[in-house]
Amino acid sequence: MKKYLSIIMVGVLLLLTLTNCAPKEVPSDDTSKETTSQSASSSTASQDKEKTELVLWMPPFGTEDALDKSFWEDNLSDFATQNNVELTVEIVPWGNYEEKYLTGITSGSGPDVGYMYIEMISDFINMGAIEPLDSYITQEDRENYLYLDKGFIQGQQYTLPIIVGNARILVGNMDLLNDAGITEVPTTWDELIATGKILREKTPDIIPFAQPWGEPAIGALNSLYYPYLWQAGGEIFTDDASKLALDSPEALEATQFLYDLRFKHDIISENAMSYTNNDVIALLNDEKVALTVIDCTNAAKLGDQGINWDFVPFLTNKSGGTFVAADALIMTSNSDNKELAAKLMKTMTSGDIMTKFHHELAMFPPVAKDEEYNDHAEFKDMYANNAADLRTLPAVAGSFKAYDSLYKNLQLMMMGELSPEEALSYSVEYSENVLSN
Numbered sequence: 001m002k003k004y005l006s007i008i009m010v011g012v013l014l015l016l017t018l019t020n021c022a023p024k025e026v027p028s029d030d031t032s033k034e035t036t037s038q039s040a041s042s043s044t045a046s047q048d049k050e051k052t053e054l055v056l057w058m059p060p061f062g063t064e065d066a067l068d069k070s071f072w073e074d075n076l077s078d079f080a081t082q083n084n085v086e087l088t089v090e091i092v093p094w095g096n097y098e099e100k101y102l103t104g105i106t107s108g109s110g111p112d113v114g115y116m117y118i119e120m121i122s123d124f125i126n127m128g129a130i131e132p133l134d135s136y137i138t139q140e141d142r143e144n145y146l147y148l149d150k151g152f153i154q155g156q157q158y159t160l161p162i163i164v165g166n167a168r169i170l171v172g173n174m175d176l177l178n179d180a181g182i183t184e185v186p187t188t189w190d191e192l193i194a195t196g197k198i199l200r201e202k203t204p205d206i207i208p209f210a211q212p213w214g215e216p217a218i219g220a221l222n223s224l225y226y227p228y229l230w231q232a233g234g235e236i237f238t239d240d241a242s243k244l245a246l247d248s249p250e251a252l253e254a255t256q257f258l259y260d261l262r263f264k265h266d267i268i269s270e271n272a273m274s275y276t277n278n279d280v281i282a283l284l285n286d287e288k289v290a291l292t293v294i295d296c297t298n299a300a301k302l303g304d305q306g307i308n309w310d311f312v313p314f315l316t317n318k319s320g321g322t323f324v325a326a327d328a329l330i331m332t333s334n335s336d337n338k339e340l341a342a343k344l345m346k347t348m349t350s351g352d353i354m355t356k357f358h359h360e361l362a363m364f365p366p367v368a369k370d371e372e373y374n375d376h377a378e379f380k381d382m383y384a385n386n387a388a389d390l391r392t393l394p395a396v397a398g399s400f401k402a403y404d405s406l407y408k409n410l411q412l413m414m415m416g417e418l419s420p421e422e423a424l425s426y427s428v429e430y431s432e433n434v435l436s437n
Helices: 002-019 040-048 065-075 077-082 097-106 118-126 139-144 174-179 189-202 218-224 226-231 249-263 270-274 277-285 296-301 338-348 351-360 377-385 399-414 420-435
Strands: 052-058 085-091 113-116 160-165 168-173 207-210 289-295 309-312 325-331
Touching (some): 065 077, 065 085, 077 338, 118 325, 168 174, 189 207, 189 289, 207 277, 249 399, 270 399
Parallel strands (some): 052 113
Antiparallel strands (some): 168 309
16 A cells, blocks of 8 residues: 555645645634733633644554553643643554555644654655744753754754654674674674674574564665665765665675675575564574564563573674664644644653653653653663664655665565665666656
């Protein structure tokens, strides 16, 4: 379904042009205009007036949707009461997430405030569906929030980051490594090759380095490819975002490295072509994998399975670098209550609520200075000392098709059907066509 997204976008743009996004009904009251000098009686009267409606869309992070919904309703109840707001919280499942937003926003039934991941934001900005936040961000906010720069897109502050973390890290099973006489997780490309060869020779029943090339989602590239591209000094897109920037010596070096791990050094096995992320995690838990790159959330669970594990944030070659998630809150342009929507966004990302969120729903590092570190203790130093090497994907409109093409060509390469040069040139050529249209 996603591969047809751009086609849908074109249709949506046309629909927007024709209908100019039918505006919502303007509420009869605006509580933001109330002043503290009002009398008690006038305040009571204000509370009796029609409430301002705000709609919030969030994805599920808890064990089930009801948990997320009740979390946000409970923790935003004071905001709703104090601002005379009728707040509706809707938990949007991850499946068909973009399509849900596309349908909701273009039909006028979307949220005032919503949660988006970086790959989808530029398309909605270009539709005119996301409101810039510059006028709502104060100097005090800028001094408090840690990742506002990741929401600065196309020259404006379009998002307020709320989830920044879950980095992709190189994890090692230390018992398996020790059995082969290895005492530390490798830190460089050369060390990975040397370690893999030792493991292959001394513990032939163990998978030296597992990669999930059978994972269907293109997000697999966050661990399979982008870290090596950055470690080689390459970039995903050109500066003008007109095409993939993979016709470079750096990209070829990273791609050749992966190809050689598979076909020259025999460190990535043929079975990797059928592994999904869940397969790799299961193999880790069964202690059949010595090394792999996985996200911090799943890495932290290895200890619960009795795995003696350690990690390095990333390998280094010419430089370091690995992927980190950076999802954010957005305000829709169609919101009739933008001041209150902005206030809702700041309330959600306040230290008190983020502390509860990171304890009760999902552990991530803080997004602002008014929260203590509440992620897993193992990763505190990484987030504190390696921030410059924790990279997000660039916000490029239409990037989904380019990523999809790249992933398929790299999969063909890892199956021996394309050379590294062919995988890159085909991907770049295709990206020029889809990004220019």
